[in-house]
Amino acid sequence: MLTHSELRQLFHRHGLAATHQRQIIYEAAMVPPGHASPEAIYDRVRKKIPGVSLATVYKNLRTFIDCGLLGRVSLHSGSLRVESNPEPHHHLVCIRCKSIVDLEEKELAPIRFRHKLPYGFRAQRVAVDILGICKACSVRPRASRKRPTRR
Amino acid sequence: MLTHSELRQLFHRHGLAATHQRQIIYEAAMVPPGHASPEAIYDRVRKKIPGVSLATVYKNLRTFIDCGLLGRVSLHSGSLRVESNPEPHHHLVCIRCKSIVDLEEKELAPIRFRHKLPYGFRAQRVAVDILGICKACSVRPRASRKRPTRR
DNA sequence: CTAGATGCAAACAGTTTGCGTCACT
DNA sequence: AGTGACGCAAACTGTTTGCATCTAG
Numbered sequence: 001m002l003t004h005s006e007l008r009q010l011f012h013r014h015g016l017a018a019t020h021q022r023q024i025i026y027e028a029a030m031v032p033p034g035h036a037s038p039e040a041i042y043d044r045v046r047k048k049i050p051g052v053s054l055a056t057v058y059k060n061l062r063t064f065i066d067c068g069l070l071g072r073v074s075l076h077s078g079s080l081r082v083e084s085n086p087e088p089h090h091h092l093v094c095i096r097c098k099s100i101v102d103l104e105e106k107e108l109a110p111i112r113f114r115h116k117l118p119y120g121f122r123a124q125r126v127a128v129d130i131l132g133i134c135k136a137c138s139v140r141p142r143a144s145r146k147r148p149t150r151r
Numbered sequence: 152m153l154t155h156s157e158l159r160q161l162f163h164r165h166g167l168a169a170t171h172q173r174q175i176i177y178e179a180a181m182v183p184p185g186h187a188s189p190e191a192i193y194d195r196v197r198k199k200i201p202g203v204s205l206a207t208v209y210k211n212l213r214t215f216i217d218c219g220l221l222g223r224v225s226l227h228s229g230s231l232r233v234e235s236n237p238e239p240h241h242h243l244v245c246i247r248c249k250s251i252v253d254l255e256e257k258e259l260a261p262i263r264f265r266h267k268l269p270y271g272f273r274a275q276r277v278a279v280d281i282l283g284i285c286k287a288c289s290v291r292p293r294a295s296r297k298r299p300t301r302r
Numbered sequence: 303c304t305a306g307a308t309g310c311a312a313a314c315a316g317t318t319t320g321c322g323t324c325a326c327t
Numbered sequence: 328a329g330t331g332a333c334g335c336a337a338a339c340t341g342t343t344t345g346c347a348t349c350t351a352g
Binding site: 051055080 | 335341
């Protein structure tokens with residue numbers, strides 16, 4: 001948890017004004033265990049700033065993501081992608097054009113846990129995403145990449 | 152690629168009527184490399200059945216997913232989930248309540264490829280999702296799980 | 303003949319945008 | 328003082344639903 005002035009510095013380092021809303025939104029996004037949804041963050045922020053606008057929360061989250069202060073859990077939040085391959089398998093995912101190519105399970109050596117899984121979690125299967133740049137995108141100049149549909 | 156009557160059998164095995172639309176939608180969802188979006192599937196289907204309704208496509212995709220004929224690429228399509236942990240790490244994902252818990256990278260033995268990656272793909276990082284049932288959900292009776300927000 | 307499927311339009315949820323006003327720097 | 332942030336409402340995208348009609352079994 002950052003102090004008030006560490007937070008200011010962090011924002012300034014990224015060229016962002018250190019507004020009150022922004023600070024509270026950032027803190028709300030960082031509360032453990034992370035992975036919050038915009039709605040959940042909005043709810044937390046409203047407890048401290050009852051008048052915040054949901055749009056402000058969205059604008060800030062996008063700003064944070066764009067400058068790397070936050071990440072996103074999945075590149076494919078947004079629209080549904082259907083999975084036609086019924087076999088267990090993994091994915092090569094292009095972070096630029098979001099395309100997905102299957103990788104047969106046997107292409108990867110088995111995943112090994114170093115310790116027992118925490119939290120009474122009962123694992124059923126393991127899905128590996130290998131994130132990178134696909135052939136088409138590394139040929140294509142960066143500027144010409146299609147603007148992602150949304151999000 | 153299934154023949155017409157194999158397709159009929161497949162549907163009947165799942166208690167689904169073998170309508171013309173359904174067959175075409177299924178085939179459209181299965182065209183390689185898979186992972187199509189509903190819009191993309193709709194576009195393919197319209198080439199064969201110009202009058203299809205987008206709603207019919209959505210209804211069928213949901214039906215297919217519900218009965219296991221199709222999967223979905225990510226459990227988190229739908230709404231954005233923010234990632235507050237800047238360190239490379241993996242995820243334990245509950246397939247029932249969609250909750251996410253981080254797993255430190257060092258908890259997993261390094262991922263090893265058995266062969267070179269295909270397609271000129273330039274890998275940058277590997278994200279592992281361990282899918283299963285979280286402690287809370289394995290205690291909680293199945294019926295009481297919250298209806299997922301959407302999708 | 304009947305349960306279930308389709309098509310249409312309207313409803314929704316999540317997210318973004320335009321614009322006037324306000325606040326950091 | 329000027330640039331960027333905020334708040335509001337309206338616009339948009341992706342998805343679902345209600346209902347009348349049609350069709351496979």
